[in-house]
Amino acid sequence: xxxxxxxxxxxxxxxxxxxxxxxxxxxxxxxxxxxxxxxxxxxxxxxxxxxxxxxxxxxxxxxxxxxxxxxxxxxxxxxxxxxxxxxxxxxxxxxxxxxxxxxxxxxxxxxxxxxxxxxxxxxxxxxxxxx
Numbered sequence: 001x002x003x004x005x006x007x008x009x010x011x012x013x014x015x016x017x018x019x020x021x022x023x024x025x026x027x028x029x030x031x032x033x034x035x036x037x038x039x040x041x042x043x044x045x046x047x048x049x050x051x052x053x054x055x056x057x058x059x060x061x062x063x064x065x066x067x068x069x070x071x072x073x074x075x076x077x078x079x080x081x082x083x084x085x086x087x088x089x090x091x092x093x094x095x096x097x098x099x100x101x102x103x104x105x106x107x108x109x110x111x112x113x114x115x116x117x118x119x120x121x122x123x124x125x126x127x128x129x130x131x
Contacts, residue, residue, distance in 0.1 A: 027086060034083035041076040048073075061127055070128035074121050081117035085109055 048069065052060050063069060088109045096102040 027089075031083065031086045031090075034079045034086065037075070037079045038083060041072065041079060044072055045076050064124065065128045065130065067128065070124050073124050077120040077124065078117055081113045081120070085113040088113075 048063070052063060055063070064073065089106060092102055092105045092109065096105055
């Protein structure tokens with residue numbers, strides 16, 4: 001009799017409660033948006049670095065300190081660390097199966113990415129403000 005009940009059950013009822021289906025799409029979209037932003041920002045950063053080759057310290061500081069360059073460099077840094085955090089999150093979810101280790105790894109990734117992004121953006125801001 002119980003096999004009859006399972007055949008009559010809606011597949012959604014069977015799947016309900018087996019995991020979160022709330023933010024997988026958001027994660028996917030944000031990862032793709034940061035990837036697209038990084039394509040253009042990476043081209044810009046590589047061009048900026050190539051234009052600074054052979055420049056002295058003062059000219060490099062002045063170039064990085066220009067508001068447009070500082071904003072684009074900050075955007076590149078934020079997008080890079082955000083994209084890295086999202087990618088590492090997926091890797092940990094897929095390959096780390098011990099719950100405690102997975103949680104510790106996720107926290108470490110968030111902590112390292114936020115700390116590195118803050119330090120990097122702070123460095124650009126200090127150069128831009130002439131400190």
